[in-house]
Amino acid sequence: MKLKLTWLLTLFMAFVMQFSFAQEKMVTGTVTTESDGLPLPGASVIVKGTTKGAQTDFDGKYTVGVNSGDVLVISYVGMEPVEVTVGASNVYDVVLKEGNTLDEVVVVGYSKTTKESFTGTAAVVDMEGVDDKVVSNVTQALRGEVAGVNVITRSGAPGATAEVRIRGFGSINGNTLPLYIVDGAPIDGNATGVLQSINPSDIENMVVLKDAAATSIYGSRGANGVVLITTKQGKAGVSRISVDVTTSVNTLFLPEYETIVSPEEYMEISWQALRTKGILTGEADPTAFASNNLYGTPEGINNLYNIWNVPGDQLIDPTTGRFNPGVQRRFTPNSWRDAAFGTGIRTEANLQFSGGNEKTKYAVSLGYVDDEGYSVNSNYTRYTTRLNLEHKPKDWLTIGGNIAWAGARATNSGTQGSAGSSANPFALVYTTPAIYDVFLRDLDGNLVPDPIFGGAQYDFGAETGRRAWNATNGIALAQYDLTQSDVTTLLGNFNVGVDITDWLKFEMRYSGQYDSRINTNRNNQFYGGAAQSGGSLFLDDDLRTNQNFLQLIRFQKSYGDHDVELFVAHESTEDRFRTITGAAERAIIPGSNDLNQYTTPLGRAGSFRLGWTLDSYFSGLNYDYADKYFLTASIRRDGSSRFLNDKWGTFGSVGLGWIVTKEDFMANVGALDFLKLKASYGVIGDTGTALLNGFQVFNINQDPNGNISYTISSEAANPNLTWETSNVAQVGFESTWFDGRLGVDVDVYDRRTVDLIQIANLAPSSGQETIRYNSGELLNQGLEFNINAKLIQKDNFRLSLNLNGETFRNEVTEMPTDPFTGEKAIFDDFNNIAEGVSQYDWYMREWAGVNPANGEALWYMYYVDENDNGVFDSGELSSFNGGSFEVDVDNDGFNDNASGNLFEYQRLVPGANVRRTTTNNFADATQVFTGKSAIPDVRGGFRLNAGFKNFDISAQFSYSIGGYTLDRGYQVLMDNNLIGADNFHTDIRNAWTTPGQITDVPRTSANFGNDGQQNNTSTRFLTKSDFFSLNNVNLNYRLSQSVVESMGLEAVSFTLSGDNLMFLSSRKGLNPSTAIGTTNSGIYMPLTTFSLGAKVQF
Template sequence: MKLKLTWLMTLFMAFVLQLSFAQEKTVTGTVTSSADGLPLPGVNVIVKGTARGVQTDFDGVYSIKASVGETLVYSFVSMEAVEMKVGSSNTMDVSMKEDVSALDEVVVVAYGTEKASNVTSAIETVKAEDIDAVPNASLDQILQGQAAGLNIQTSSGQPGASGTVILRGRNSINGNVEPLFIIDGVPVDEDNFRSLNSNDVANVSVLKDGSASALYGNRGAGGVIIVTTKTGKKGDGVKVAYRSQYGKSTYNDPGFEVMTSTQMLNLQRTIGTGLGNGLSDEAIAALSAQANTDWREIFFREGFTNSQEVTVTTGSETTTTYNSVGYFEQEGITQRSKLQRFTFRTNTNTSLNDRLDITSNLTVNFSKNNIPEAEGSGSLDNPFLAPYLALPFVSPYNPDGSLNIWGTDYTTQGGTNLNGFLNTPFITLNTNALNTEDENEMKIVGRLGANLEVVNNLTIGGSVGVDYQNLEFQNIVRPESIRGDITPDANALIKGSHFQGYQRDARFIVNANANYNNVFNEVHSVDFTAGTEYNKRHLMSSSFIGYGLNDKLVGSGSAITDGSTEDPATADTNGDGVIDDQDDGTQYYVPGVAASSFNDGLFSYFGIGKYDYDDRYGIQASVRRDAAARFSDTNKWGTFWSVSGKWNIHNEEWFNEAGAVNSMKLRLSYGTAGNQRAGGAFNALSLYAVDQTSYNGTVGYTLAQIDNPNLKWETTAQFNVGIDMSLLDYKMNITLDLYDKKTTDLFINKPLSLLSSQTGISANLGELKNSGVELGLDYQILSGDWNWSINGNIAYNKNEILDLGDDYDPANPILAGGGTALAEGEAIGTFYRVRWAGVNPVDGGGLWLDADGNLTNTYNTSDRVLLDKTQDPKFVGGFGTDLSYKGFALNALFTYAADQWRLNGSYAIIEDTGLAGFANMSTALDRIWSQPGDITDIPRHAAVSRGQAGTRYLEDASFLRLRNVSLSYTLPKDVLDRTKVFTNMRLYVQGQNLLTFTKWRGFDPESNISSTFFEYPTPKTVTVGFDVEF
């Protein structure tokens, strides 16, 4: 009986199995978008409850094996999932709707995350896809143009050089104007933010208004930029990716030209100076035939970029990791300009159980930087100055064809002038060939955190973090170099110098917080956070300089001559015709040593409360107390607070979503934040200095700074109103913000009576205001096989100084350098110059306007007036487009700045005819005034020096720049599947800074200084690369 039952069960199972196979079939179909009917490529189609699945191809078509009665699940990013049961038909077409809830992305805010619909503050997010593919060593420059109100001004085109980040205008005169930078919860030094590997970045949140920045207390006045790095995904298993990029760079040629040999010799003959003075046409032709050097070809080169990165991500049900290793190398566009950077990152997120999560983040960067000498300065070692001042009729080569780095005695007027103008190009070539200026830097940012859900809805958490930087620098002037000839002194017999030092900056942060959140009756949502934070900083530095180097031991401390050594006499002191052999008593080799150390700290506690009703009305309030170690006990503590609210108008019953507007949110906020980074760390203290002759020639201490116990941080209060809208079936998104922020207690030097022995003291005296409007827009024009979107933003900011203290005299604005001045009612960086009125046709002299606007032929600094022209732009922004067809994609980003001005010091010197005897000149001098009646813009020879230019070289530096453009191709998934190795592969070519439209006649209109002078320009770069995933 038992045997029969077994046989019957076996037959039954075989029948069922046969029936199942008989019902399994191939189901095909097309997935389209309900909005426009276009096919959707890349939709996941999975048999529910199994691991069987496929993706739709570029035409939205899929094919999968399934049985009758099974359910197919269709899922796609930003679309509502669809489930359909398999029936008798072999064809199943699906139309998918946009998932409005999916559009409510999570936004990183202060001390947490929040749904976009609940955000009450002005926060803008830049996503990974807009960041990680750009091959730039400085993250801040990648962000330019991608967030409204964010203005990034470059300081140099040197690889790895940072710029100045300004958010919603300058909020300080003498303090740090940049935002607070935070990486994975750790406040970091600006350089650590800039050197972060952009491929590791998941998103960047820009916190703009007072409500968002008040939570960072006395460090948030300039806004806050929060960087969140990438993590693995749960359940993804192990994934490996490799990125390789290689690029070429060329310099952006400025908008001026200098003379050829023939032009320069003719000019010298015309004005009666230099080698060309008195030469015949035949002699000029002969000299020009011998050499007609374009020195740009000697000094500028084609730079390159080489970037290699490997990332490994893992994801189980409880633990995810993200690990990356990268090497970045960039050779600059001039000699001795190079950066090498090695990066490592590891992020781990672990859920030990349903209630306890552990996170850790660690990044380590090591860089080697070779820096060209004196770039951006007036020194003759500047490699961007030399190509334009070097005389064209001088050859750069030795008779054997090798490059000459010493100079040539081409004239009897001053000989070779070894360290002077006549040897301009060779000084630079010699310095860059023989001397060194190097930096080695190690940066570490780490964090370990934990969150424990004590009971339902109540979580406690804490973290410890570190931001560490070790910088080592070295500058060696070799004894045999041209500059070594005058180092330490022209009379010293042993030449050269060795300068070396280090700086170590360690910052530690400890954070603890508790959070309670709950929803009552499905409509009342509350969220409360309380926390405390402790920051500690220790900075120390040391350096030395030694002189008189042994040329066999250069590079080591052993090369330096003993500081007590005296050179033998080099003169006949008694007149007997014999050089005396006794010591002359001069010690040239006394070394210099410097060291410093200081500690800084910050203790804070804060609270945040949020309430939301029915996803329609929301309010948030925060308060923070900060104690700063750099101020006296009287003003150590400060309170910063904010309140903000939102109204999701689209969730009102009366709102008609069927119209053009799909969603609308109104935001309102007010908050205060501080800036403790105004002035130095010791501004509130009395300081003393050692004086070698303080009393009757005796060494002693003298008062160097009077203390001010009333000194405190600057405070910025900001009001913001904004609106966020989605239109046209969520294809268009618009964000509009208006703000007004006022900074009080500005750090300003208060003049003191000379009886105090000091000229001034740091005090909180002034006030200034920034007000403006920001508009951001993106629009999805096409979707499907053809996918096209556009985006753009524009920001207007008005900066105005309201008060400069009781000692301010309106008749005498405070000179601020670079041709600018500080004045009440004007913006920071307002130009204060004598107005240039042209060239007098009668005598070729200069013409100016006096203070009253009358024409005068005399230059006088008392005629300076404040101009409606500033160094910071009134308008900044960017716009771009993303166009794709199946696997091809074209992306472009333009950035711009309008109504910004610069003094063009570069142009001023190449039009200064007083230098024409020994330096090349602009081709504009072909128009030099030569006789009465000449109508021209170039004065007669030596009539007007560049110091008397006034507004002559004050130029509009507005620009429109093609910041980044890329063309890429992603291989189809079916092709990659056949390799059984790759899961994704993308090939691309991209360009940076390829086009710039501007009236500016200098190297780079984006400079962060008001007066430019042969600065290192931002190069043009073309890069090819590929990304692969395994």
Template sequence: MRLKFKWIYALVMAMSIQFAFAQEQTIKGVVSDAMGSIPGVNVNVKGTKNSTQTNFDGEYTIKAKTGDVLVFTFVGMQNTTATVGTTSKINVTMKEEGKQLEEVVILGYVSKGKNEVTGSVKQISGDILKGVPVVSVDQALQGKVAGLQISQSSGTPGSVQDIRIRGVGSVSASNQPLYVIDGVPVINDAFAASDNVSTLSPLASIASSDIESMTVLKDASATSAYGARGSNGVIIITTKKGKSGKTVFNLNTSIGFQNNAVKGQTPLTGEQRKELYLDAVYNTYGADNGFTRANAETFLLGTAQGLNIDNNFAGLQYWDGKEGNWPELLQNKDAILRSYDISASGGDEKSTFNVSLGYNKTEGTVIGSEFRRLTAKIGMSRKLTENVKFSTNNSFADSKQNGVLEGGGFFSNPHLARYFMTPWANPYNADGSLNITDIQDYTGVPNTLYVVKNNLIENDLARIISNNTLEWRISDRFKYKSVFGIDYNLATFHQYDNPIHGDGANVNGDAQQTVSRNLNLVAQNSLNYNYRYKLHSFDATALFEYQKNTFSQLGAYGENFASEGLQYVDNVVRNISVNGSYDDWLNVSYLALLNYNYNGKYVLDFTYRKEGSSRFAPGKRFGDFWSVGTAWNINKEGFMADGIFSELKLRGSVGSSGNNAIDLNQYQTLLAYNTNYAGDPTIYPSTYGNLDLQWEKNRTIDLGVDFAILNNRISGSLGVYNKKTSDLLQDVPLSRTSGFTTVSSNVGEIVNKGIEADLTFNVIQSNNFNWNVSTNYAFNDNEVTKLAKDPAGNDINIATGTKITKVGEAVGTWNMRKWAGVDSANGNPLWYVNGKDGATTSNYNEAQIAIQGKSLPTYTGGVSTHLDFKGVFFDASVYFAGGNKVFEDWASYTQSSGTRTTVNYNGVEALLDRWQNPGDITDVPKMDLTSTGNNSAATSTRFLYDGDYIRIKDLTLGYSFNKEVLEKISLDGLTLSVRGTNLFTFVKDSRLKYDPEVRADGFTRLSTPPVKSVTFAMNFKF
């Protein structure tokens, strides 16, 4: 049977018979299973004290006497014995042991056996994550954990991801989970000097090959130990450590290419745009001037000068009939991605080490974007004495991201420009140079090819993480542990706009440089006590934690360069400005963990955390958070003996946590000093303040069952939860007579409740062929149950132009007019008067705004499978999500029936299905030359789509060479594989052309979309 367990050395002593008159001899042999030799086997000669030998690499040589009994042991295999005879060679074959070692689950502050866990926890092995070709390791969790929703905010390599665990529990505070690396909480805020450029995630500084496991904590029993920071869930990252034994080297190399996962809307070609433009001219002026659709061009170029039409006719008179082909030119097809990682680990009984070095270079799918990362890691542990152990894990990463302007209407963004640039504009002049003159005559969009080549947007993040631990086993019952962690981030940002063409042309070039420094220090000191009396087991931990975070930023901006080649702020001469900021916050916590276990059957956990945050006023800074969890391992009861269940555990928990992730100093009444009056410093009130501001609180109830039957052939879990957020941190409107618009207050409630299920089925288990299938599913219902009220006692709804948060609905529910189609008689747009159904109107302002669906997915899940046959293996995984609606944010530009699509910018192919003649049945209004096309593309459900989709996340085919081949090439392991990621995406709503994996807010944006890739990898072990 192929072994997949972590190798743990064990030596089992057995009775032996030894003949005094026997002569000692050298015995040779091979220890194997059905698949080949077993490395790491322990061999003991019972009765001969000095002949015990361990850790053979399959083949062994040992001194023994005739009649001696050899005992062979290995984790996951049945003990095997052999008696020494007169022959000098003994070969043994070990059989798999049905009883396996219990899985250890990493919970951050503590580790527990799987049967001792009372909370909702999912642990993913690093072996599953390491081959996924993503820059940010959190992306690899998508579809593998029930209740975990991951969506890409941008496909630009290295960008921050939107992650939600069990829905949205806050309106004004953060909904992002806490990240813990090797037991120490770290910072994962995006480092970017502006909201208008690509973000750079600190998690992108971690190489997936360095990860041992990732654990997702979801319920109160699992997360309450982290207090406020765990209110949105916790993701624990455990990096690889050294293991005793010979030094093992691993070399992983991969190269591949990637493209956009979904094609998106197709921009109009030159001929299509001409057709729509002439149609708009006819619909607007034909009836009064007597021309037809067929001779609209002749009329336009000959007699239309007296009409209210722009003089160059949207650039049509300059068009030579050649396609600009902008979508192809602005896309980086088959963008290359490559990575190289080498590591070494080993050690002895007193010391272990692990070192690694990695390099990753990933190109974006739009021109000009790229990510490069260099990582280095060194970890070691040392027994200073028999009772004192020191360990340290240190990593360094330097990440560079060549980003793009995105998140807004930036024409220099290549992905946005591919939709907005008119196809009548030729990107090149006749001599082959880039066209930066004629383009300005009939379009407001710069030549993006020139801008990308001559402008600069660069994020650089240097990150050092150092976690150091000292453990002192005071006695068999007491253990002291001290942890000190450093997370240091130094981010630099540089943006340069050239003085010739584009955003910097009007100011003769501009530059911005920013340096940001973030230092996060964590100190933990804990005392653990454990006591066992007969069948009773007690474990208690008391811990004090101190976390201090400081952030400082210094930036400068200026305009007007003397020469085109200058790019830095020190060379600007006009509108020079300097800005700087500093902030810090402090958390201190007192934690108590208590665990009681009776004979492995009954488990009781209690957690209490008192946490203080500098974000609140004195007297309001400390919050009390707790949880109680219990588990009953029913399969260990006597009445379940010899039953089909190898695991059957009922678990439940209830507890509370908090959220303090709001802007600093919101409780204070503040003055600002950043303006002047007639050149003199000026002070003005900036923050209203609220001394009663306190923790946002979460109370979670969780019930579940974990099971495994038929010797773990089928295993899984089923759970339900109810999470209530109270004292909601919310910006409440103030009377304008106060001089302020809002004040931060604790008002409101949100409830998330749902179901989560996991199931794994080992369909076939044999020596040569194995097949397993696993799936997970989660359903979450989000509802606002309470909000702040105005003086009249009415709820103060939180409304924007497209959404509303109100009692009885989910957070950020879509709120807009409902599209009713096109009037077949005249081609005008229609909306429902009452916002639901019935009577229609062609006057946009007469239609009512109404609730139109949820922006948050209500269900998510995944399916994966693994097959292996004599070294050949195949893996596949699928992710799905839905129950929400997605809004096409830029449709008012790309699908307008007015001048935005045929005069100012460009439209998409969907407009070709427009109304043309009375009686036409279509969903696209007639084209015209009004500025808005009768509001046909204004906010409405016309561009609101069902968000349900299924994505083939991974397809992997590979081969692991057998031992006979490896011996010939002097390797311990060699695996070749090819992996496809996000290769296929299926959407429920055929109208949704953009990628359905949108940000947590539910908008499609003209940012760099998610990608699909094909990667070839080679993994060496020696």
């Protein structure tokens, strides 16, 4: 990064000089609380209109230098601020009474303000609620806490980073993740290693910025919202040591798919499938065909898996289709679920030191967490340490910095979310029939001893011909193989503040990130897919560095009723990524993670480097008049290395606020305490996710003989690619009622994104596959609400409710044009979108049910009823799945050859007589927009807080109403494959068996003909996304102050809590919170955690 050091040093020297200050005097005082008269440590004492001030010590005392006539503002979070004008006295004692959160100081874009005066939307996260949750990653703690914030837990593995989305979907192919700011240092949302390194116990507060007035000052990086994280700082005069220890049990407690768990029932279902197949294939005796083919034939299962004491043809009573009651098991197969899932122990400990005086403040923390998952051999371990330091060597100079280190290891957690992975125990547990044992057995049913690892040998199914997950055993591989990530993260932040005058300040901050990740994938040499090659090892060494340099000049001054803050700044960011990969096979030493212990390289070692830079110039204005009229404005110009020809974009915003209740005409409105109206508008840019948009990339290849070749990358360069731009408008209000007992906030927003980054498919003759270009428009509109109610406020009992929610819609308002012909697309087959629909509207074939006559699966086929007889006739245009048709496209009076889907045809021929009929051939069914969307009607969360004397209890919930999920986990369990290949959902009990039967489950027929298509993707597997979850319950007990003081301590508390305790959805096992629209059976379901903890302060 070129930081122009000469210019910076010149600027710094110009500002760092001697100034003459007015004559000051030192005033002192004590701050206490009205409720109990006790001293209030950590209260802020600021000279109004400046950044000059102090904090009260442990005894509530403060000392600050002021001039006569200055106004001191004394404030504390949750208390009403008090203003005191300095006169002749040198002592000013102040009493603060309980207030509301409107006076709370919050960090926003490069400045601090109060919720009362901020014109944008800054949601302050309830940190007590976050602390209640036992999580290893801060992103997991946000679920259900903030309106408009959707937390997607794609993997519930220990330490996993959740995906956070703020206010819907701002892009189709671009970036959708928020920007994280930790103590002023920016961190991209895709920097998962950095996010994992942050100890939630170190966090003082979190603020989520949503609208343009709040985020546009961050330019393109804040296009999808900003999460501000401030870590704990030391306080002057308050020396504190804090120790907390938590012990937990992790388990799989949430609902799972209901599957066939009885081997006998599975054989009944299999027999019925074979009998139906016998009927369809014209067997003379379908019943005998079914009995004779259960075991030992190409249709049936290998005899090794007959666990009963009679041959396979005697298992089922042919007169009833039920399992023969006289048959006994020779042995009971070991349960795949019991072998894969158990309980894990989680241990967390944190030690924190903080304190300081008027000159120096410090905070030091040490953290440890060992989080053992419930899935076999999955674990996450992390060590953290942090130092935050601030020092004032001179009255006009403040220097500070913080440094944080984290070392973490995740084992067998990263790849288990892949449903198709052979090492995925989750998919195996639900889809493996109960007739199969986890372990290998001989012909007599005895467990086969393992000659290598000892104990019983796992069954990999290759030699025995097991149809389900042949040649693998995910439970065994979770123990014999290794998938491991070792992550080392270092975050540093250094800042300097120079008070040039009371109203002019120079600020400089440098921050750096170092994120090293070594991924190890070791496959054992004895069992599984790597056994034939003698084992294998794949190493991936990734290193990411990021540095950010900020220089800012801030003007802040009051003129009577006018308060003005204006700043101008320059910021530069450089991000670099490097990866080195190597692989080898044929292990010399079993279990080695060193490539030197393998004899045969797999290909050649490889490496590459990528990076990007961002250079920014920006300015912000905050103005208020009489503490009731507010104006904020910002402008920022970003230059990005991601683009070639059009690197620079200019963005900005303006926001207005009006506190109506401070007007004289509102003086007699008794029930309404506070009402602020606000509005904002801004323009925000986004660079997308690719780093080399304008540059053509070439690949270097090597064949097994060592020959080198060069190929062009699959994506073509576009030097003219430029910024996606969003125009964001918002109106809203914030209010409190009934002496602060009720708070209601509402925001309505409209986001219109233009110049969308599109991905177009290229013709095969071009030699490349895709190209990115700018075209199209997207609309996101929504409403958010927050309701806070203090239901009961008594001396010994209190009860409160916090409720939040959102509803939003998404629509493609303009389709992209073809980058080569300039013609506007009717349908985008890359993303399955069209104008007037949402990018999350479901486009697929429609399920038509089951033919009651023969049990066949049916789908809908659309056709052009040319003779208007209401019946599909041979030769009529149908299906529309990319087929050709003739239509006058260019309106020249002659038909042209065209191709496309039904949506395109109806746009080209709006008067066509299109009807639908049913078909038993999935390929002939027509893909359509189903009228169903993955977007819910409303979603959010709520929290109940209660307190009785020294006890506090809270419960936090999430909810979602409306929308549809493609339930792939259920889809897999409703397959119609050969018997023994897959397990079934219990709904298979409702499968069609006799003519005339009305059911929504088609016949089972062991993969006969078209029946193998039954579980292909269609609206059959679209399921309502409604859910209601209990995320956390926390019971806390605080020892009385008299007891604590007698022990020489400051505070002692004990906590009993549970996380992920309940999840109700339209189908047991379906968890729509783990994805956007599509779920599968192969994910690591969220941990349920029961915890006991203790915290001591002294």
